Amino acid sequence: MSAILPPAERLWYRHPIDRVEGTWIALALLWCLIMFFMMVGWHIWGRQNLSTETYRTTPDKFMASVQAMVDKYTVRTETDEKTPVVAPPPGSDVYLLARLWAYYPILELEVGKTYRLHLSAMDYNHGFSLQPANINIQMVPGFEHVVTITPNHSGTYSVVCNEYCGIGHHKMVGRIYIKK
Ligand code: CUA
Numbered sequence: 001m002s003a004i005l006p007p008a009e010r011l012w013y014r015h016p017i018d019r020v021e022g023t024w025i026a027l028a029l030l031w032c033l034i035m036f037f038m039m040v041g042w043h044i045w046g047r048q049n050l051s052t053e054t055y056r057t058t059p060d061k062f063m064a065s066v067q068a069m070v071d072k073y074t075v076r077t078e079t080d081e082k083t084p085v086v087a088p089p090p091g092s093d094v095y096l097l098a099r100l101w102a103y104y105p106i107l108e109l110e111v112g113k114t115y116r117l118h119l120s121a122m123d124y125n126h127g128f129s130l131q132p133a134n135i136n137i138q139m140v141p142g143f144e145h146v147v148t149i150t151p152n153h154s155g156t157y158s159v160v161c162n163e164y165c166g167i168g169h170h171k172m173v174g175r176i177y178i179k180k
Contacts, residue, residue: 007136050135059141062120066095070105076152078106078175085177093118096159096174098126100140100166103159103174110179111154120144126172127162138163 002105007015010108045053060113074084084105088094090113097104099122121139128137133153137145159174 025090026082040154045171050137050147050149052137052147053142056142057120057144059120059122062095062097062118062144063122064095065118066104069093069095075108076104082106088115090114092116096128097122098128098161098172098174101161101168101172103172106175106177108177108179109127109149109151114148114150117147117149118144119147123163125163126165129160129162130176131158131160136162154178154180 009015037039069088070084070086073086073088075087076085077083081102084101085108086094087108089130090110094107094109094117095118096107097120119137119139119140120143123141125141126139128139129135137147139145155178157176157178159176161169161172163174
């Protein structure tokens, strides 16, 4: 039986598998396995797949950490909503929350300094897609992802939500400033 032509008989599964078909199945399986083990590999070689630590939290607890940082280190406000721009000291814990449909606050970090960036969501799943660096991390309610980051380029970065989160998803963007 050919792999291209339709089966001649109704009980097609009784037929021995064609060599071409078998080869394709074997190739597909092999590729699946390669991709599967690359998940480990990307943490070593892939620059946009940061290894994160994950901890349980609650929206209230996380909000308290965010607000404590905002109260202490706000340097100015921006946008119509008066979003605080927060410049925490190098080496400190930095918090960014996602909620319908905004990120809070705006962070201002320094090149070459290391920070512990904590990410969590208040309501639903949101995405943390840092552009143009193309770093992707999920922001999940009830959990905080912690990434150790050392920005290597100055500039204005956008945080884009890449998890569909409802009617305002397309306008959910945040900002991170990296100063020299
Ligand atoms: Cu938040 Cu999509």
